[in-house]
Amino acid sequence: MESWARQAVAAGASPKEAAGAALIAGHWARSMSRYLGISPSEYWNKHLAGVVGPGSLDYAAGSMHVLGQAAMRRSEKPFEKFHEDALNEANSHQEFWDYGESPLLGLPVKVGEDRIRKSRSRHPDVTMEDWQRLPEIISGASEVAELAKHHKWPKESKAFVAEVDGETFVVLGAPRKKHGGYFEVLSLFKGTSTGALNWLAQAGKNRRSLTGVGGGPNAAQAQSVNTPGRTGPNSSSSSVKITNLFASYKKKPNFDLDPAQAAKAVSRGKNISRKTLDKIAKLLQDKDQTLRALLDNPKQAGQILNALQKDGVIQKTNANVYWDSKTTPKIKDFGDPGRGRITQQGKLLVESSLLGAVLPDFGLLQVSPPWLLNVLGRNLDHLGRLKARGGAWDLSQDLLQAVDMVLAAEAGPKAVDQLRQYIAQQTLPGMEQEHSHGARAKALALALVGNKPNAFREKLKALAKAAGRDAKGRESMFGTLSADDAFYQQFGRVESLGQPLNPGVDLEQPVRVVQVKPQFEGRKAYEFTKGQGRKDLKKAVIGNYINNNTGWNINLSGGNVDTQSVLFYVFL
Numbered sequence: 001m002e003s004w005a006r007q008a009v010a011a012g013a014s015p016k017e018a019a020g021a022a023l024i025a026g027h028w029a030r031s032m033s034r035y036l037g038i039s040p041s042e043y044w045n046k047h048l049a050g051v052v053g054p055g056s057l058d059y060a061a062g063s064m065h066v067l068g069q070a071a072m073r074r075s076e077k078p079f080e081k082f083h084e085d086a087l088n089e090a091n092s093h094q095e096f097w098d099y100g101e102s103p104l105l106g107l108p109v110k111v112g113e114d115r116i117r118k119s120r121s122r123h124p125d126v127t128m129e130d131w132q133r134l135p136e137i138i139s140g141a142s143e144v145a146e147l148a149k150h151h152k153w154p155k156e157s158k159a160f161v162a163e164v165d166g167e168t169f170v171v172l173g174a175p176r177k178k179h180g181g182y183f184e185v186l187s188l189f190k191g192t193s194t195g196a197l198n199w200l201a202q203a204g205k206n207r208r209s210l211t212g213v214g215g216g217p218n219a220a221q222a223q224s225v226n227t228p229g230r231t232g233p234n235s236s237s238s239s240v241k242i243t244n245l246f247a248s249y250k251k252k253p254n255f256d257l258d259p260a261q262a263a264k265a266v267s268r269g270k271n272i273s274r275k276t277l278d279k280i281a282k283l284l285q286d287k288d289q290t291l292r293a294l295l296d297n298p299k300q301a302g303q304i305l306n307a308l309q310k311d312g313v314i315q316k317t318n319a320n321v322y323w324d325s326k327t328t329p330k331i332k333d334f335g336d337p338g339r340g341r342i343t344q345q346g347k348l349l350v351e352s353s354l355l356g357a358v359l360p361d362f363g364l365l366q367v368s369p370p371w372l373l374n375v376l377g378r379n380l381d382h383l384g385r386l387k388a389r390g391g392a393w394d395l396s397q398d399l400l401q402a403v404d405m406v407l408a409a410e411a412g413p414k415a416v417d418q419l420r421q422y423i424a425q426q427t428l429p430g431m432e433q434e435h436s437h438g439a440r441a442k443a444l445a446l447a448l449v450g451n452k453p454n455a456f457r458e459k460l461k462a463l464a465k466a467a468g469r470d471a472k473g474r475e476s477m478f479g480t481l482s483a484d485d486a487f488y489q490q491f492g493r494v495e496s497l498g499q500p501l502n503p504g505v506d507l508e509q510p511v512r513v514v515q516v517k518p519q520f521e522g523r524k525a526y527e528f529t530k531g532q533g534r535k536d537l538k539k540a541v542i543g544n545y546i547n548n549n550t551g552w553n554i555n556l557s558g559g560n561v562d563t564q565s566v567l568f569y570v571f572l
Contacts, residue, residue, distance in 0.1 A: 107175060109138050111185035119187045125414050126188050130169070134188065137162045137169045157186075254366050254373065255348045262362050265349045268313045269356030274384050276307040277357060281381035290370070291351055291377035301342040304350060313353055322346030358383040360396065364403050371413055372403065375453055382460035389467040392483035401441035406448055416450040423494065440484070443491040459490040 116131055138160075157174045173185040255262055283294055283303075295301045305322055308314050314322060324343045342350070355365055355376055365373070376383070387394045409419045423442050447456055466486040481489065 108182040109134075109173075109185060110182050111173075115184075115186060123187070123189060124417055125190055130190075131188060133164060134171075134185070136164050137171060137188075158183075254368065254370075255352050255362075257345070257348050257352065261349070262352055262366075265352040266356030266360055266362045266365065269353045269358075269360060271311055271313050272308065272354065272357045272384075273311045274381075274388050276304075276311055277354075277380040277384035279307060280304060280354060281378060284378050284380075290374050291354060292347065295342055295347045295350060298341040301347075301350075305342065305346075308350065308353070314350075322349070354380060358387065358396070359399055359403060361400055361403075364400065364407070367407060368403060369412065372406065372448065375448060375456060378453060379457055379460050382457070382464040385464040386460075386467055389470075393463075393467040393470070395440075395444065398438065398440045398444050401437045402445035402448060405437060405441065405445040413449060416446060419446060419449050439494060440487055440491075442494045443488070446494065447491050463487060463490050 111131075111134070116128075120126060120128070120131075157172065159170055159172050162169050162171070167190065170189040171185055172187045172189070173183050176182055176184050257265070280291075280294075283289075283300060284291065295304065305314065309316065322343060323346065324340050352362065352365060355373060356362070358376055358380060359365060383395060383399070387396055405423065406419065409415075409423075423437075423445070447459065451459070463486055466481055467483070470481070470483070470486075
């Protein structure tokens with residue numbers, strides 16, 4: 001390392017910087033040389049010598065070390081790709097981009113190139129073009145939230161929200177005192193992304209508007225921001241949307257029903273005929289509505305109730321439970337003009353029965369996000385046909401596992417990388433026997449998150465057609481396809497996802513985690529991502545687990561337990 005430090009000084013680095021950088025680079029070189037099968041000196045001469053330079057070596061070597069250690073543990077990329085990414089990172093110099101002054105904060109706003117790279121790697125839905133619009137986003141911001149204290153966040157962290165050209169953005173950052181004071185941007189999210197939800201959920205009661213009464217010294221300045229083509233803080237629609245954005249993070253159950261009553265409603269879903277499911281799915285497509293919105297229309301609600309009555313799902317004697325009118329109508333009167341409308345309880349019961357026909361688990365239905373329930377509702381027909389075909393064509397169990405994975409990974413629409421990372425954790429050496437999520441379920445989960453609603457529907461439609469041909473003994477142009485072949489033809493395979501970097505790694509079984517598994521038996525992974533379930537899991541898995549082959553250290557100590565990183569040990 002002494003010779004490496006001398007090389008750094010010769011390249012223009014200070015002695016102190018060179019010594020620290022060489023120490024980090026030496027650790028990195030020793031780690032990487034084992035994987036490449038060469039000596040640390042050879043590794044240095046081949047890969048690190050070229051990145052030294054004034055002010056850059058410490059950042060370069062440090063970023064390589066951090067990036068490599070994190071990537072090797074969590075990603076599905078092959079080692080060669082890690083190495084390539086690490087070298088690219090090392091060759092980049094840390095530079096700050098200046099975005100001018102924020103009217104809300106009264107501070108210059110800056111962001112480092114490394115922050116942009118890291119944020120984009122975690123949130124691929126935010127493009128470089130979005131980052132280039134940051135001056136617009138900052139000047140158009142109209143709400144600031146003081147973020148709650150968190151061990152991973154800088155003190156006085158803030159989130160502020162802006163709407164630009166119809167899109168909502170959340171900017172996260174923290175004030176810095178050096179260089180005369182500035183606000184450093186740490187991340188940029190789309191307003192509906194999982195990352196934004198997680199951060200803003202922590203704001204809670206600390207949210208404060210700086211554009212109205214009590215807005216502080218910068219309120220007047222902020223009020224003046226109203227650039228043409230942008231919805232600024234003076235816009236009532238922007239204010240309402242942003243208020244709703246914050247309010248929506250207090251998650252409520254989807255169905256305010258008695259558990260026993262709800263379980264019966266979901267169970268009745270198995271009695272719904274394919275004809276009824278076809279009819280409702282067609283209504284949803286034609287009206288371009290959610291199932292709940294469809295039930296708000298008396299005529300359409302009446303048609304659905306009549307169909308369910310014919311299927312025996314609801315009884316004439318319970319008409320007043322489902323329909324609200326001055327005189328309790330007969331079943332045939334459901335939906336007649338002037339005869340009232342479906343009750344709130346009836347709406348919840350009907351919706352849970354219909355969705356239960358394809359996802360027979362009230363616990364999952366209760367906590368699934370609206371976008372996911374909407375996807376299920378619009379595909380009642382195809383999912384119903386596959387279920388009626390039975391056998392390997394029935395996706396019911398695959399869908400249960402897929403939804404469970406989406407919820408446990410907290411993956412929203414388009415958050416494919418986040419879900420892939422979660423699935424990749426399931427393939428660590430030594431843990432294969434612990435998994436209950438099948439290959440079809442993983443493919444289905446990725447399609448739910450990664451496909452647009454219409455694209456997902458087309459895949460299910462093609463699969464349902466293949467099931468119909470199989471039932472009638474017909475052959476397609478590709479010959480006779482088995483249920484699995486037809487499924488993978490539409491949804492693809494994920495077997496290669498998350499293969500270990502080094503197949504020879506001997507992962508020491510985390511015995512303590514395995515021992516606590518029975519106490520969680522029968523519970524779903526999503527129950528442990530928040531609240532008391534998360535606390536219970538942390539308490540049970542506290543400890544240190546070491547892979548002796550590589551030296552990787554999985555830290556599950558105290559308050560720093562990352563529940564996401566251990567869920568797959570316990571549940572999958």
